[in-house]
Amino acid sequence: MKIKERxxxxxxxxxxxxxxxxxxxxxxxxxxxxxxHSVDRRRVKVAAAQLEIxxxxxxxxxxxxxxxxxxxxxxxxxxxxVFPEYNSYQLFGLIPGIESMAxxxxxxxxGVQSFGVIDLLLFIGNPFNILSxxxxxxxxxxxxxxxxxxxxxxxxxxxxxxxxxxxxxxxxLVGVQDxxxxxxxxxxxxxxxxxxxxxxxxxLGRLALPVCMDATYFETFRILEKKGTExxxxxxxxxxxxxxxxxxxxxxxxxxxxxxxxxxxxxxGDFLGQIHTGKAGIFAPLELTPxxxxxxxxxxxxxxxxxxxxxLNLEALNELKKNHPYLGDGNQRFMKKYFPSVYYxxx
Amino acid sequence: MRAAALSFAGSDFITRQGxxxxxxxxxxxxxxxxxxxxxxxxxxxxxxxxxxxxxxPLSLAEAFAAFMKLPHSWHREYLNMQxxxxxxxxxxxxxGSLWLQDGGIYSSSCLISPGGEMLGYQxxxxxxxxxxxxxxxxxxxxxxFETGIxxxxxxxxxxxxxxxxxxxxxxxGAEVVCHCGALSAGENRWLQLAGMWQQVQQNQFFCVESQLxxxxxGQKFAAESLLHAPCEMTxxxxxxxxxxxxxxxxxxxELDKEKRLQVVNSYPLLKLLxxxxxxxxxxxxCK
Numbered sequence: 001m002k003i004k005e006r007x008x009x010x011x012x013x014x015x016x017x018x019x020x021x022x023x024x025x026x027x028x029x030x031x032x033x034x035x036x037h038s039v040d041r042r043r044v045k046v047a048a049a050q051l052e053i054x055x056x057x058x059x060x061x062x063x064x065x066x067x068x069x070x071x072x073x074x075x076x077x078x079x080x081x082v083f084p085e086y087n088s089y090q091l092f093g094l095i096p097g098i099e100s101m102a103x104x105x106x107x108x109x110x111g112v113q114s115f116g117v118i119d120l121l122l123f124i125g126n127p128f129n130i131l132s133x134x135x136x137x138x139x140x141x142x143x144x145x146x147x148x149x150x151x152x153x154x155x156x157x158x159x160x161x162x163x164x165x166x167x168x169x170x171x172x173l174v175g176v177q178d179x180x181x182x183x184x185x186x187x188x189x190x191x192x193x194x195x196x197x198x199x200x201x202x203x204l205g206r207l208a209l210p211v212c213m214d215a216t217y218f219e220t221f222r223i224l225e226k227k228g229t230e231x232x233x234x235x236x237x238x239x240x241x242x243x244x245x246x247x248x249x250x251x252x253x254x255x256x257x258x259x260x261x262x263x264x265x266x267x268x269g270d271f272l273g274q275i276h277t278g279k280a281g282i283f284a285p286l287e288l289t290p291x292x293x294x295x296x297x298x299x300x301x302x303x304x305x306x307x308x309x310x311x312l313n314l315e316a317l318n319e320l321k322k323n324h325p326y327l328g329d330g331n332q333r334f335m336k337k338y339f340p341s342v343y344y345x346x347x
Numbered sequence: 348m349r350a351a352a353l354s355f356a357g358s359d360f361i362t363r364q365g366x367x368x369x370x371x372x373x374x375x376x377x378x379x380x381x382x383x384x385x386x387x388x389x390x391x392x393x394x395x396x397x398x399x400x401x402x403x404p405l406s407l408a409e410a411f412a413a414f415m416k417l418p419h420s421w422h423r424e425y426l427n428m429q430x431x432x433x434x435x436x437x438x439x440x441x442x443g444s445l446w447l448q449d450g451g452i453y454s455s456s457c458l459i460s461p462g463g464e465m466l467g468y469q470x471x472x473x474x475x476x477x478x479x480x481x482x483x484x485x486x487x488x489x490x491x492f493e494t495g496i497x498x499x500x501x502x503x504x505x506x507x508x509x510x511x512x513x514x515x516x517x518x519x520g521a522e523v524v525c526h527c528g529a530l531s532a533g534e535n536r537w538l539q540l541a542g543m544w545q546q547v548q549q550n551q552f553f554c555v556e557s558q559l560x561x562x563x564x565g566q567k568f569a570a571e572s573l574l575h576a577p578c579e580m581t582x583x584x585x586x587x588x589x590x591x592x593x594x595x596x597x598x599x600x601e602l603d604k605e606k607r608l609q610v611v612n613s614y615p616l617l618k619l620l621x622x623x624x625x626x627x628x629x630x631x632x633c634k
Contacts, residue, residue, distance in 0.1 A: 044380050181623045184614070195623040217620065218510035218549060223627045245584040253545035257510055268605045291539050326475040326505045333487045335511065336471050342518045343622035 005123070012124065015059050015094060016131035021138055024063050030142040031069075035079045036169045037144075039203045041314040046204075046231070046263050047073040047081045048280035050299045050306040055093030062090050063135050069307060070139045070147065076309055080146040080204055083136075084267035084280075085162070085212045085237035087150030088128045092272070095124065099272065117189040118160055122266035125155040133165065133173070138271045146204060148233040150265065151179065151211045157266030159192035164209040164235055166200060175200040179211035180220065185239075199227040205314050212236040215250040221258040230314050232260050237267040242277035242302035252294055259321050259328070261312045268303050277302045282310040287320055348496045348602045350523065350553070351385040352572040355390065356560035356604035357595035361397050363428055370432055373572055373597055381496050382438040382461075383602075387559035388504045388529035389568070390443030391425050396563050407566040411481055419448055426457070426465075434463035439494060441525040444471070444503050445558070451484025456501050456527050458492050460593075466492050470499035473509040489515040497522040497604060500552075503544070504528065507556075513546035517617060521552050523602060528557035539570060544586055549576040551611050553588075553602045572598040579610045 035045070049069045056062045066083070073081045092098050129152050136149035147167045154163040154176075162179035178194025179186075195221060199208045208229040214220040215234050224232060234251050255262040268280030281298035289296055299306035321328055353373060360366045374384060392414050394399050401413035422445050429442035440459045447455045447468070454471040470486025471478075489512055492499045499634070500516035516524055526543050535558075543554045558570040564567055572592035577582040580603070587602040611617075 009579070054584070073583055078391070111449035180621050181619055184619070187619075193621055193624075195621070197627075213619075216549060216616065218514065219620070219625050219628060220512075223625065226627060230415065243578075243584045244580050245586055248540070249548045249578065253541055253548075254412065257508060257545070286541065323476075325477070328506055329473040329475070329479065329485075329505070329509075331472055331485045331487070333490075334627050337487060338489070338515045339511070340622055340625045342515050345518070345622060 009123065009127070011128040011131070012094065016091075016127045017132065017341065018134040021058065021063050021134040025138050026176055028067060032142060032144040033074050035077055035145050036075060036203060039079070041205065042316070044080070044204050044312045044314060045076075045078050045309065046282060046312060047076070047078040047082060047118070047307055047309045047331060048263050048264045048265045048282055049073070049083050050268060050278070050280035050308070051084055051087070052305045053089055053267060053271045053276065055098070056090050057093045059091065059094060059131055064233075065090065067133050067139060070143055072307055073309070074143040074145055075288050078145060078309055080148065080263075082136065082148040082233045082265040083235060084262045084265040085151045085164075085235035086153070087235070088132050088152045089237075089267065089271050091124075091128045091131065093328075095331065099223055105311060118191070121153040121189075122155050122158070123158045125153050125160060129154060136165070136167050136296075137171040137173065140167035140169055144169045146174075146202060146222035148209055148235070150235045153191070154300065156192075160190075161192055162186065162211055164211050164233075165286060166207065166209055166233070168202065174202060175209075177209045177211065179214060181213045181217055183213050197223050197227070199224055199229045205230040207231050207233060209233045209235075212238070215254050218254060218257055221254040221260060225258040225260050229260055230317060231312060232262045234262060234264045236264060236278050237276055238278045239271075239274045239276050241275070242279075247279065251281075252283055256294055257319065257327070259285050263315065266299070280306055281306050282308060282312075284312070285317070285320060288313065288316055348381045348383060348572060348604065349599060350385070350555045350602050350626045352385045352555050352557035352574065352592060353597055354387060354558055354560040354572050354592035354595065355393065356569075356593050358561065361399075363394070363398070366394055367428065367432060371435065372436075372437055373595065376435050376437070380437070383434065383496060383499070383525070383555060384436065384438040385441045385522065385555045385557040386443035386527065387439045387523045387557040387572075388444040388527040389559055389563065390497060390527075391422065391445035393561050393563055394425065394560070395421070395601075396591040404564040407564050408477075410564040414446065415452060415481065422447055430459055430463040430465070433459040437461040439496060439499070441501055441527065444527045446483070452482065453484050453486055454478065454503055455486070456498060456503050458494070458501065460494070464547045466494065469503065471503040472506050472512055473513040475505045478505070489519065491516055491519040502526045502546070507542035507546065510546055510549065513552075515548050517550035517552055522604065522607070523553040523555065526554055528556060528570065529568045532567040535570040537566035539573065543573070544575055548578060548586060549616065551577045551607065551616055553607065558592065560595075569593060572601075574598060574600040576602070577607065577610045579608050579614070
């Protein structure tokens with residue numbers, strides 16, 4: 001590493017230090033809620049945040065932005081808030097000249113330019129994550145609620161995973177999940193996929209936090225449901241124009257076939273010239289939604305900030321699973337015959 | 348390749364001859380060279396009911412019970428009639444579902460060639476609660492049939508909501524999946540999106556979904572028949588090439604194999620699977 005880069009990194013660590021976040025939030029004099037003091041499994045109140053991308057040049061502005069969303073949700077009695085994928089894009093504003101640098105980034109990840117995206121993520125990943133993790137851990141503890149912080153490019157032994165993280169009301173990290181199915185662009189950028197899906201026990205039920213493209217594949221939700229997951233938290237960040245049908249191909253059908261609740265957060269807006277769209281939403285099996293359309297709440301717009309809130313009835317979900325007229329059947333012989341061998345014997 | 352689904356809405360046949368006449372009136376012989384024709388679930392049951400071969404059942408459950416007691420020869424005769432229809436129309440035909448005995452009783456369908464040859468059978472793999480209570484058995488294989496018009500698979504009834512079935516067919520190379528369905532009359536839009544629509548979107552094959560539109564022993568069946576394709580090759584990205592059938596008309600569309608391949612090549616969903624993460628898929632409880 002050159003001296004200039006080393007100095008910049010040192011400065012970046014200083015600017016994203018935990019003490020800064022903690023001091024800033026202390027100044028907010030946050031009133032801890034009682035939202036998670038007693039949990040009624042028939043009324044678990046959750047929120048999905050839709051964030052508009054803003055590049056912050058001051059890290060405190062990032063803390064303030066997350067604080068604002070969490071405060072709004074917490075004051076509405078929410079027990080769990082879900083934030084979007086790549087929820088540290090905003091911190092790219094801390095990199096001097098990032099706007100002009102973006103056009104020089106090697107889009108193929110192949111190293112034609114002086115450095116590729118993966119190099120940048122390895123460089124800034126840790127200091128950015130220190131700030132993000134401290135922010136969400138502190139907010140979870142101060143407000144006394146669960147926070148799924150979204151996902152972050154996370155350097156691990158020279159690789160970069162797209163990793164989501166869940167914090168408990170005492171600020172502790174409940175668990176993390178590495179994105180298992182990468183977008184073609186993430187493959188090009190040389191990110192590394194996860195290889196295991198996890199479920200986490202919490203006072204609000206058994207939760208899982210796969211990331212974005214993971215919801216394109218039924219396998220994700222099927223495995224998580226078999227592990228006892230009741231609520232799937234899905235952060236997304238979709239760099240494409242919004243289309244209702246294309247958006248419907250993700251979490252909505254997965255919730256229907258696996259009989260779980262789904263909470264989708266979305267990152268929207270312009271990130272270095274790439275327009276991201278999406279609608280945060282809270283989804284349930286058809287039978288558990290008032291209009292029998294599988295939707296409990298959804299953002300009205302795909303291009304601006306929103307917070308959607310709904311109550312989940314985990315007891316009703318449990319009853320539905322026991323008595324569903326056509327779902328929930330098993331066929332061990334069929335499954336053993338084809339899974340997982342069919343994935344390796346493709347035409 | 349042209350594909351069509353029939354719903355049998357508005358049909359009033361009460362004999363096998365009447366059945367054939369209805370089909371020939373709806374899909375006149377001598378049409379397309381390469382036609383794939385799909386009939387709905389419970390079509391054999393409907394025929395047996397209309398022909399008074401089930402006695403006078405007062406409910407669908409009673410009709411099912413009587414249908415299970417029909418001799419094997421009845422189903423053979425039904426299939427012989429379908430062979431004749433396939434030959435007359437020069438069509439690849441998936442003749443809806445019937446219940447075939449072979450150790451257990453299986454809700455099954457099959458694929459018949461334009462020459463009237465049996466190309467193979469497919470059994471329903473996952474059962475509804477009612478089908479389990481009736482004592483039906485589960486199939487264990489998902490077959491893909493090599494034909495002159497491409498590689499075809501069949502999904503029957505409840506299997507539409509089990510993505511495992513579509514995934515196996517897709518990984519075995521199915522280009523077109525034929526679905527024999529029968530949904531109770533009512534608001535079925537979301538149910539159908541959660542069924543074959545999503546199977547098509549996550550596997551990028553075509554689907555010819557034939558839904559029954561008729562009444563059997565007081566139970567009304569009615570849902571749109573749909574021809575599905577990956578969103579990227581349909582108007583407005585809806586994922587539907589053609590829809591209808593509730594007025595009795597055939598629902599048909601041209602299935603453009605080249606265009607589908609372009610979609611698959613530009614967004615190769617199945618290549619982006621991550622089997623390393625699927626060790627818990629084989630069906631055991633992992634909780």
